[in-house]
Amino acid sequence: MKKIMLGNEAFARGAYEAGVNVVSSYPGTPSTEITEYIVKYDDVYAEWAPNEKVALEVAAGACYGGARALCCMKHVGLNVAADPLFTVSYTGVNGGLVVMVADDPGMHSSQNEQDSRFYARSAHIPMLEPSDSQEAADFMKIAFDLSEKYDTPILVRSTTRVSHSRGIVEAGERLAREILPYEKNIGKYVMMPNMAKKRHVIVEQRMKDMAAFANEFAQNKAEYTGGGIGVITSGICYNYVKEALPEANVLKLGMVYPLPAETIREFASKVEKLYVIEELEPFIENQIKAMGIAVTGKESFSVQGEYSTSLIQEKILGEKTKVIDAGDVPMRPPVLCPGCPHRAVFYTINKLGLTAMGDIGCYTLGATPPLGALDTTLCMGASIGMAHGMEKARGKDSARKLVSVIGDGTFMHSGITGLANMLYNGATSTVLILDNSTTGMTGHQDHAGTGKNAKGEAAPAVDIPKLVKALGVEDLRIVDPFDLDELKRVLQETTQNDALSVVIAKRPCMLIDKSQQKAPLHISDRCKNCGSCMKLGCPAIVQGENAVEIDQSLCVGCGLCAEVCPFNAIDGGDQ
């Protein structure tokens, strides 16, 4: 049956049809929806793990146990999972193991633009790269077959435009497949030096076999047109090349590691001028150059941002499209939603003039004006470690103005170990856990602390306060962030004292608990236009001619602006 599918839905469909049994993932744009679609299949076990490392370990265990297993993450998530990745390459698999990684060229929703293809080369793991939704489904099935045939995990790489584009997919049936028998085999599954040395030999032979297979792989396709230009490309860029250069010969690589050396040599010999068109790093280009083949790539194209049909036409054909100048258009950056509990915390951080080490989540938006309350954002969980480092660099006095700001999901992901380190090594600053009971930015996934599993069923919840206490933190406070006076008082105390403190600002995300939403507020004639409420950065509060106004279609009646108003000029919101 033909259906329009989001790329990520097609990855899920392909895995389902391949008979995948166990899926463990951590959400991250642009990979999140793969697992969200998979949880809809009743005959697949799927879960959110607390982080990508755990997810990959779960998938590895499942594949050793004879299941077909899948693990999905965004590019930076693969950094977290890199430890098991490099060694599961050595052990190989029993049931098929696919690691799905989605890169984000152009950084639509990421903190860097790293190219995950280098993981394939470093970890000696073959990598497939589909170019659209149909291939997303097809390649997933191929990946599981190759995994079992060559006794290797397979990386499947996507990019934002493949994951978040829709196209027509012919859906098939699910493969009927039994769980394979498990046999204890310490030579294969226990990676101590003596066993690992032997496995490394096997890995090298496997990659040679894969490289030979790459020359016959049907998804490494040469399309000859008879023109003089030849382009080697893969993934989303294939589509741009086909539209920009319909006359060009194209070698489309479905497997980007290892490369099909013979196929590339043959293609290169048949064209007059050879290009490699690949977003991000010159990954394919440099390998081809190392083969002694002359090729043009990054001399013409950037290692930054996304490519497009027009860009390729401009760089290769010198044709530029005329474009209308729309003049000066104000930016529209993403903002914290009306009613967001994080807003109260950032307002208070500003009031107290604190240095705030930030983290990854919706609350990263607290870094932008007018809130501008965060000093740093590095990676998942980093706020805690960095606050500790800042204190060690600048001394105990600096910790009296220092907090780390981390969400509940990110705390579960990689904040707990950072907190253990602070306790162990004598930190005295304050860790602020913004507990909104969800993974907000990626679209409200549950996690180990929410009391629901990936399928939405009731599940045991990790109790964050008990966990913090169990680590040995004595100064633990729990506050409602909408009680601004209390929040301010607590933060003053915890930052000023000489102990490590944890403050949990607990209030559910306004979007998941809509019962919090009230009638919109309105401005009375008592408004003196002092601008106090404007400091909240609420998209529902707008500067009018002589007074502020509240956009009735956006306001959810949270009442925060009424709390900060010195003239008691904001009414309503009580129904």
Add this chain to the structure above:
Amino acid sequence: MKNIVIAGVGGQGTLLSSVILGQVALKLGYDVKISEVHGMAQRGGSVVTYVRIGDKGEKVYSPIIDPGQADILLGFEQLETLRWLPYAGKDCKIYSNTQQILPMPVITGAAKYPDDIPGTVKKHFDDAVFVDALSLAVQAGSVRAVNVVLLGVMAKEMDIDEAVWMDVIGSTVKPAFKEINEKAFLLGNKEVI
């Protein structure tokens, strides 16, 4: 090839309108690709969706529309219509909501919301259409139906049977909102422009 750029503000429901368009194309037997924005920008940021529909038998490769290539620009908010105007091709049809949603730099006073956007747009495209889709959506029963009202406006000049639209809308939206959305489409479609 028909290139349709749908631009709006995160939360306005641009995604649903692109999905409906895609289903209509599939139903009529055309190849189609759609590109969306997920993640960070959805938090009230500027969002754009590209819909590319092939001619009979034509394969669509890229899911992306480049500046200067759009045949239709469907703007859900005035400023977003202006922002994505460079995507309009020479004979682009422009359909825009008159609604204004102020972005944070305007709210804080760091930037000014441009005056007379319809005038600016019409300097380039004198047949550009601006409609109050928000009022029509309210009339249909929900402010959230702006997206389907605008589809109705756009559909006026597309040679596609009303029954096809109705069928797809009915099977795409949640049953509870079927009636509102059907009404929204018809209100947009019958709007005199």
